[in-house]
Amino acid sequence: MQTTLDDQQALAELNLSRVRPFQLREYPGLIRLCSILLFLAIWEYYGRGVDPIFLSYPTAIARAAVQVTASGELGQQFLLSMKAFVIGFGSAIVLGIGVGLLMGRYRLAQYLLDPYMYAMDATPRVALIPLLLLWFGLGIWSKVAIVFLSGLFPILINTFSGVKTVSGSLVEIGQAYGAKEGQIFRKIIAPATLPFIMAGVRVGVGRAVVGIITAEMFTAVTGLGAMLIVYSSSFATDKLFVPIILLALLGVALTEVVKALQSWLAPWKESERAESE
Amino acid sequence: MLEIRHLSKVFFERNDPRRSGLVALHDISFQVQGNEFICLLGPSGCGKTTLIRIAAGLLRADKGEVLVNGRPVIAPGRDRCMVFQNFGLLPWRTVMENVEFGLEIEGGPREERRRICQKYIELVGLQGFESYFPHQISGGMQQRVGIARALSKEPDILLMDEPFGAVDAQTREQLQEELMKIWATTNNTVLFVTHSIDESIYLADRVIVMKPRPGRIREEVKIDLPRPRWAVDVRADPRFAQLRTRIRELLRG
Ligand SMILES: Nc1ncnc2c1ncn2[C@@H]1O[C@H](COP(=O)(O)OP(=O)(O)OP(=O)(O)O)[C@@H](O)[C@H]1O
Ligand SMILES: [Mg+2]
Numbered sequence: 001m002q003t004t005l006d007d008q009q010a011l012a013e014l015n016l017s018r019v020r021p022f023q024l025r026e027y028p029g030l031i032r033l034c035s036i037l038l039f040l041a042i043w044e045y046y047g048r049g050v051d052p053i054f055l056s057y058p059t060a061i062a063r064a065a066v067q068v069t070a071s072g073e074l075g076q077q078f079l080l081s082m083k084a085f086v087i088g089f090g091s092a093i094v095l096g097i098g099v100g101l102l103m104g105r106y107r108l109a110q111y112l113l114d115p116y117m118y119a120m121d122a123t124p125r126v127a128l129i130p131l132l133l134l135w136f137g138l139g140i141w142s143k144v145a146i147v148f149l150s151g152l153f154p155i156l157i158n159t160f161s162g163v164k165t166v167s168g169s170l171v172e173i174g175q176a177y178g179a180k181e182g183q184i185f186r187k188i189i190a191p192a193t194l195p196f197i198m199a200g201v202r203v204g205v206g207r208a209v210v211g212i213i214t215a216e217m218f219t220a221v222t223g224l225g226a227m228l229i230v231y232s233s234s235f236a237t238d239k240l241f242v243p244i245i246l247l248a249l250l251g252v253a254l255t256e257v258v259k260a261l262q263s264w265l266a267p268w269k270e271s272e273r274a275e276s277e
Numbered sequence: 278m279l280e281i282r283h284l285s286k287v288f289f290e291r292n293d294p295r296r297s298g299l300v301a302l303h304d305i306s307f308q309v310q311g312n313e314f315i316c317l318l319g320p321s322g323c324g325k326t327t328l329i330r331i332a333a334g335l336l337r338a339d340k341g342e343v344l345v346n347g348r349p350v351i352a353p354g355r356d357r358c359m360v361f362q363n364f365g366l367l368p369w370r371t372v373m374e375n376v377e378f379g380l381e382i383e384g385g386p387r388e389e390r391r392r393i394c395q396k397y398i399e400l401v402g403l404q405g406f407e408s409y410f411p412h413q414i415s416g417g418m419q420q421r422v423g424i425a426r427a428l429s430k431e432p433d434i435l436l437m438d439e440p441f442g443a444v445d446a447q448t449r450e451q452l453q454e455e456l457m458k459i460w461a462t463t464n465n466t467v468l469f470v471t472h473s474i475d476e477s478i479y480l481a482d483r484v485i486v487m488k489p490r491p492g493r494i495r496e497e498v499k500i501d502l503p504r505p506r507w508a509v510d511v512r513a514d515p516r517f518a519q520l521r522t523r524i525r526e527l528l529r530g
Contacts, residue, residue: 173367176333176359177379177430178352187382191369266369 056238061245064238074227074242081212081223084140088147089208096155096204097197103156104163105189117160121153125211129218138219143212150211151204155197162196163189191266198262205254213247279309279332279434279466283341286327300491301327304341307485307494311433314460314467316477316484320528324492325470326362329438332468333359345434355383358427360437362470364419366411373398373407375422379430397425400459417448424456428463437469441476453479454507461505474528478520479506486527496527 024031040058047057056064068074102109103117129146136142170192174184216225224243231240284305290296301324309315317325330336332343334353343350345357358379359365366375376394398404401421411419420440427435441449453476460467471477477484478500486495500520502511511517 169361169363169365170367172335173361173365173378174382175335176353176361176365177382178355179382183382187378188367191367194369 053235053237056241060238061241064236065242065245068239068242074246077223077227077243078246080140081143081216081225084143084223085147085208085212087140088144088212089151089205091144092148092151092155092204092208093201096152096200097159100156100159100197100200101163101185101189101193104160104166104193105185110160114160117153117156120149121157125150125207126214129215132215133219138221142219143215143223146211146215147208151208154203154207155200158196158200158203159193162193162200165196166192194266195262198258198265202255202258202262205258206251209247209251209254278311278344278346279468280344280347281305281307281328281332281341282344284328284331284338284343285340286324286331286336287339302331302338303491303493305492305494306341307497309434309466309468311466312464314469314480314482316481317468317470317487318472318474318477318484318524318528319487319492319495320472320489323487323489325472325487326438327492329359329436329468329470332434333357333436335359355430356432357434357436358430358432360420360423360427360435360440362438362440362442364411364416364423364443366419366422368411371408371410372403372414372422375411376425376429379426383430394425394429397429400428401425401455415448417444417452420444420452421455424459428459431463432465434466434468437467439470439472442471449476456480457505457507474521474524475512478502478517478524479511484524486524488528498524498527 044058047055047060050057052060065074099109099113103113104110125146128149129142132142132145132149136145166189170188171184174188179187212223213225213228216223217229218225220226220229224247227243228240231237231243284302285300286302287298287300289298305324305328307315317328319325327336331338332350334350334357345354350357353359367378370378373391373394376398377390380390380393395404395407398407401424403418403421403425406414406418411422414422420443424437424440427437441452444452457480469477469480471480481500484498484500486498487493488495498520502514502516502520
């Protein structure tokens with residue numbers, strides 16, 4: 001294009017200084033790192049003075065982390081939690097999106113199913129744990145069920161209301177070009193709803209993690225939740241911090257994954273966001 | 278050939294025929310010959326969009342019918358393409374992918390599709406912007422995408438609903454001229470909705486002047502200005518001024 005050439009010339013004529021002055025706020029990573037290091041230092045300093053039953057301190061926690069990792073305990077329990085998480089959340093995504101799309105597009109499906117959707121969503125998931133344990137036992141399947149139910153409704157409801165807000169004019173574009181129902185679904189409704197779906201997945205991830213940990217704390221048999229109960233009842237506070245920190249990291253990592261997925265699947269939304277910032 | 282026969286359309290409150298109704302169109306009839314450029318002109322709310330949506334097959338009429346080459350229109354078809362008042366682009370598709378949409382729905386080989394669409398992207402002057410998303414280009418450019426998408430299907434009939442309504446005056450005149458040049462090569466039948474008197478005179482062979490409440494045809498005005506109209510400044514032609522005065526009176530009375 002010609003225009004780039006003219007821009008370059010105009011830029012050269014203006015002869016602006018191309019040196020950027022140093023500004024601390026342009027290095028967010030550095031600022032965050034300093035903040036974390038400072039926090040750890042203060043914690044270390046004051047933590048050493050507190051009874052280890054109530055509060056541990058970073059180096060002790062690190063030592064405990066090495067210990068439980070080396071013994072293989074952490075890895076094993078982590079995998080047990082994650083297995084249930086992946087199965088449960090995977091099915092929540094598939095079913096949530098599928099049923100949400102159908103309910104949003106077809107009134108019949110909506111009116112048939114929305115009483116259950118709202119009722120189930122309003123019920124605190126924790127209240128279901130005893131029942132699920134009764135049905136599925138102490139093994140992995142009760143955890144899968146709770147993860148599924150925790151993750152399902154945010155995804156389902158977001159997908160559903162996403163389809164509802166897809167304006168009729170978008171659908172009309174498809175119709176005007178002779179798109180069949182299946183094509184309208186795939187080429188119009190699904191992409192238009194994608195940002196809503198991803199928002200639902202993001203909420204669902206958080207709820208599902210809460211769900212699985214709660215279930216594991218209840219049964220105290222396997223998983224990170226069980227480790228929490230075991231260490232706290234034996235007053236091993238330094239070890240208790242290990243699964244807590246791992247869960248925090250897991251939460252951050254999952255959110256980042258969903259964010260990355262969001263910008264990969266919906267790049268047009270990404271650049272809109274970047275511009276409005 | 279496009280024929281509109283005794284078309285009427287009523288919109289009921291909340292789609293319920295027991296409630297009060299608004300007569301959007303009342304007994305509209307006219308014919309458009311092949312390769313003819315017709316403008317529908319009228320104030321806001323006189324049913325222009327409603328009429329063009331019925332012609333596109335997106336909306337059912339309550340009385341009367343639309344015939345294309347003698348066959349009644351019941352659904353959208355590949356012989357007609359619509360350019361929307363609000364551009365009608367899909368925000369998640371790039372310029373190229375938006376232009377491709379029409380042919381993609383039809384199926385057919387991808388390379389072929391690309392080639393045709395590339396041709397029309399160049400025709401509307403958007404080369405270099407194929408990979409831009411709609412929100413990254415200007416309103417005038419967005420509307421060119423909409424036009425290229427409709428042209429890429431090489432329809433017999435082009436239905437254009439105020440395509441230049443949302444762009445500034447200069448861009449608008451530029452787009453009008455480009456449309457005239459494109460039309461000179463493609464020679465489709467065009468039904469073009471506008472509420473600008475000058476635009477209708479510049480573009481049309483005939484202007485159909487409508488009036489609201491209920492939407493009816495007020496009169497047809499033949500535009501006997503020579504073509505091509507971009508070669509000389511046709512807007513400065515005394516005949517142009519006469520037509521403008523005449524149409525303005527029709528709209529007022
Ligand atoms: N889907 C609809 N439901 C109810 N009323 C409608 C609907 N579409 C249009 N109308 C009514 O029909 C009348 C004609 O509308 P239409 O959109 O065809 O006008 P228009 O001539 O295209 O106006 P404009 O120049 O503002 O685009 C208006 O009074 C409008 O309120
Ligand atoms: Mg309109």
